[in-house]
Amino acid sequence: MRATAALLEDYLRPFALETVDLADPAPGQLVVRTTAAPFCSTDWMGWRAMRRKVPPVILGHTAIGEVVATGDAVTHVGPGDRVLVAATPRCGTCFYCAEGRPDQCTLLMEEPDPVVGATRDGREVRAAGRVGGYASHLLVDGVQVHPLPPALPDTTAALLGCGISTMLGAVFTIAEVRAGQSVAIVGLGHLGQWAAQAARLAGAGAVIGIDAHPARRELATASGATHLVDPARVDPVDEVRRLTAGRGADVVIEAAGPALAARQAVLMCRRAGTVVLSGVDHAATELTLPQLALTVHGKRILGCQNGQVDPVADFPRWIGMLERGELDPGPVVSGTYALGEIDVVMRRSMALEDVTGVFTEF
Ligand SMILES: [Zn+2]
Numbered sequence: 463m464r465a466t467a468a469l470l471e472d473y474l475r476p477f478a479l480e481t482v483d484l485a486d487p488a489p490g491q492l493v494v495r496t497t498a499a500p501f502c503s504t505d506w507m508g509w510r511a512m513r514r515k516v517p518p519v520i521l522g523h524t525a526i527g528e529v530v531a532t533g534d535a536v537t538h539v540g541p542g543d544r545v546l547v548a549a550t551p552r553c554g555t556c557f558y559c560a561e562g563r564p565d566q567c568t569l570l571m572e573e574p575d576p577v578v579g580a581t582r583d584g585r586e587v588r589a590a591g592r593v594g595g596y597a598s599h600l601l602v603d604g605v606q607v608h609p610l611p612p613a614l615p616d617t618t619a620a621l622l623g624c625g626i627s628t629m630l631g632a633v634f635t636i637a638e639v640r641a642g643q644s645v646a647i648v649g650l651g652h653l654g655q656w657a658a659q660a661a662r663l664a665g666a667g668a669v670i671g672i673d674a675h676p677a678r679r680e681l682a683t684a685s686g687a688t689h690l691v692d693p694a695r696v697d698p699v700d701e702v703r704r705l706t707a708g709r710g711a712d713v714v715i716e717a718a719g720p721a722l723a724a725r726q727a728v729l730m731c732r733r734a735g736t737v738v739l740s741g742v743d744h745a746a747t748e749l750t751l752p753q754l755a756l757t758v759h760g761k762r763i764l765g766c767q768n769g770q771v772d773p774v775a776d777f778p779r780w781i782g783m784l785e786r787g788e789l790d791p792g793p794v795v796s797g798t799y800a801l802g803e804i805d806v807v808m809r810r811s812m813a814l815e816d817v818t819g820v821f822t823e824f
């Protein structure tokens with residue numbers, strides 16, 4: 463089968479829409495015709511060689527679509543089914559899946575991204591997160607594919623695999639936010655908007671959104687932030703302490719990426735509070751943190767890969783919340799685009815003009 467893909471042939475060069483050849487699905491694999499895929503800010507980092515991406519590669523680590531072909535031994539979905547394709551698999555057999563941590567599944571953590579079965583002029587093409595969502599058709603493993611209900615809009619359902627699962631997991635699974643707690647959110651991009659919504663649903667008291675971008679602060683009000691902080695005007699650590707009786711927030715969700723944001727997140731957390739670090743920057747970024755915050759002050763600093771998602775258990779829960787209207791994609795979806803507009807969409811993401819642009823035409 464042939465697919466049209468936005469191929470990253472080399473760093474810092476415009477994307478090219480190319481035809482790639484997909485192998486027939488092997489046992490356990492299937493082919494999905496893509497109907498929507500969100501552009502993720504991590505992908506302009508890939509384009510700028512800040513992540514460990516090896517061209518030629520199709521970026522995009524989640525998508526939704528319709529199953530068009532299945533290999534042997536695929537039984538949970540079939541042709542015609544509407545599905546979510548997520549980067550985090552649950553292979554079920556690796557050390558991490560056996561440990562109950564499919565978010566660290568060895569299939570996903572392979573570096574560089576694997577070749578799943580796509581070629582261009584005979585050259586093997588890698589697929590980001592084993593998905594490569596910026597393409598008309600995806601050859602993927604069945605363990606990354608989950609049924610979707612028919613009524614959920616494409617632009618909403620497409621957000622499940624990245625922002626929704628990452629931040630609902632950060633709030634409910636990793637930080638385990640309790641009713642009445644104060645939650646500070648560093649960075650109000652797509653992750654921060656979902657974090658605010660999840661904190662509100664968890665019954666948080668103060669939900670403090672921190673971002674230098676005025677439009678993003680405004681969107682965070684719709685997402686449930688009760689207080690907004692502009693770090694270009696005030697010291698965000700001092701301001702969060704001021705808003706929390708001088709202690710610091712009970713829970714801090716870092717959703718920005720730069721090392722400074724992670725450091726501020728740790729500093730604005732109260733003693734014995736919880737910090738969840740979810741943002742990523744250049745793959746070589748290192749953090750410097752005050753020793754006392756981690757030792758004497760007893761802060762818990764927890765990592766977050768895709769919200770520590772267990773795809774089989776969690777996606778149906780997050781889908782139910784979307785179906786009941788408990789989550790609002792409004793502040794997150796900035797516009798819809800054709801795949802051929804990917805260079806424009808990437809520049810809008812880099813310039814912070816879009817929170818998320820969603821490809822809906824392939
Ligand atoms: Zn993403």
Ligand SMILES: [Zn+2]
Nearest residue numbers: 553556559567
């Ligand atoms: Zn596994």
